[in-house]
Amino acid sequence: MAFDSLTEKLQNVFKNLRSKGRLTEDDVKAALREVKMALLEADVNFKVVKNFVKSVQERAVGQDVMSGLNPGQMVIKIVNDELVNLMGSETTEIKFQPGSQKTVIMMMGLQGAGKTTTTAKLAGKFKLKGKKPLLVACDVYRPAAIKQLQINGEKQGVEVFSMGDNQKPANIAKAALEHAEKNGNNVIILDTAGRLHIDEEMMEELQEIKNTVEVHQSILVVDAMTGQDAVNVAENFNEKIGIDGVIVTKLDGDTRGGAALSIKAVTGCPILYVGMGEKLSDLEQFYPDRMASRILGMGDVLSLIEKAGEEIDEEQARKMTEKLKKSQFDFEDYLESMKQMRKMGGLGSIMNMLPGLGGMGGLGKGKMPDIDADDAEQKMARVEAIIYSMTIKERQNPDIITPQRKRRIAAGAGVDISEVNKMMKQFEQMRKMMKSFPGMMGGKGKKGKFKMPF
Known part of the structure; x- marks a missing residue:
């Protein structure tokens, strides 16, 4: 997993803490210096690390912790609590419109983040929840993007709406809503175009879609393997388009995982799901408490x-x-x-x-x-x-x-x-x-x- 190296380093720090019967303030500070280095090496945002270590230290050097029967365990618990707070405390669900109203979701992201595959994975999740999703091919630029969505949609048993690559994405989105109205689709997922980097043309296109149809959820897909760049991308999209949530892909890969620990703290936007593999079923709901347990080597038996x-x-x-x-x-x-x-x-x-x-x-x-x-x-x-x-x-x-x-x-x-x-x-x-x-x-x-x- 992405956090293997971080987990190993943190486990070594905690092993040293547990071996001590009593902890001094210097013991805690020395341990937190190692925690700080481990987080920075995992590509966690510097400001996020600074605030995290400060919060842990303030709680860990309290009299009730230092004089407790098992201070090492208490410090570990505090680190766990602060990791959960860092990633959002509560699990955030994608919000659907009430009753029989249709929910329009716009998927965004740079090329290579796995947006089209993630869009199909999400449709599969919604189908399991009893929804009738409609995938909409709004990427009219990338070769084979429409075909990829159609193949994945077929695998998931989800309908795909396409008008080819000669129409404006905003017009495709509008026509898809009319199609959904006639065919009883209650979740419309727009797979928009990505770019190699953020540019004005891309942002204008996304804004035009939002001006043409009512978008209820704007979801950004970021690649965990791009590290802090993923956080910068999230900041840019949030500032220019507005995002309601983030999906982090490739968290199963050989990556340091810092993006997953930084996004919520930097942008205020919650992580909704994480991609843990290439199969269409490899999309996991993001639980901050469970992810903290995994990072600290405590496992995630519930998942x-x-x-x-x-x-x-x-x-x-x-x-x-x-x-x-x-x-x-x-x-x-x-x-x-x-x-x-x-x-x-x-x-x-x-x-x-x-x-x-x-x-x-x-x-x-x-x-x-x-x-x-x-x-x-x-x-x-x-x-x-x-x-x-x-x-x-x-x-x-x-x-x-x-x-x-x-x-x-x-x-x-x-x-x-x-x-x-x-x-x-x-x-x-x-x-x-x-x-x-x-x-x-x-x-x-x-x-x-x-x-x-x-």
Whole structure:
């Protein structure tokens, strides 16, 4: 995730704080100097960092904290609280017009921020909420922009309104509203044109759209990978057009993430959603408290549960649980479980949401080698190759796999036979262990040390 490096640095600071029985004012100031450097390295706006550290210090050196039983924990709690305040305190929803009135949303942003894809992702979210969205192709300049919106709209099962690339965007928006009136669409999302940089022509076009149709929500899409430039872009759009909220994309990438920590403080505009991947389902509601927990390495179990609820087939999960109880779990089921995990974003995404593992996903520095996500993903891919080299009968009944079959499977997967033997041994251990998990799988027996076969 974007904050991996920041998370690691903050965890080191907090580890030192926890190791002290009592804290002096100098201890707190020294820790906050490190916090300040970590935030600046994460590309958080300098003024924002200065105010943040000042707020934490004022609260942390209070008598009730310094003389408390666990001052280190109290300081961490204060940092968490201030991070939440920095990002907006409360979760902000996109406001829809009341009753049967139509809501017009104008999507804005520079080229390359992922605006068109995000527009389709948003339409999918609204559809799940029972709305009938209409995507409107107002980008008449970028080659293939209209086609991209149409393809993504089709994938989401959402209608796309287009008039080609020879009409003015304001006229397209007006015609789209008339179309929506006739076809019962209650959310109209305008995908406007981006530019490589902010210019007057772009701003005039957006203003003309707002003058032609009533826009209820103006939403800016910014790229987290552009760092402080994203904050400057937000300031410019807010000043010239006015924005009601921001969507930060590519927060799953190799980026420092400072934009997400600075935008609300600098512009006063809330972050509504964050893009966490390229799939059309990879758009998460932005919760300041949950994001603060992720940044501090405390995980985000609530988002993980919600993601699992959205992505995992409940009936499929129930059947797997029943098979595990009876020790009937086979390689077909195992392939399905890996598929479900990938739907949730893979091991790296899941680990970032688990307490204590945030920031560990891609470190690979020997600290926690058993949970290196990149290594685990590679091993999982090799396991898949081995399973796909089996016949369907072998997958469904692993007991029939003889040494001769193992040699054929190893050759088909391009691995040594020892790797096939190791995988099958661990798979059998997993079946036995899952059956013996008390409570979770409904079986009886003792808990034991268990290692996944990847």
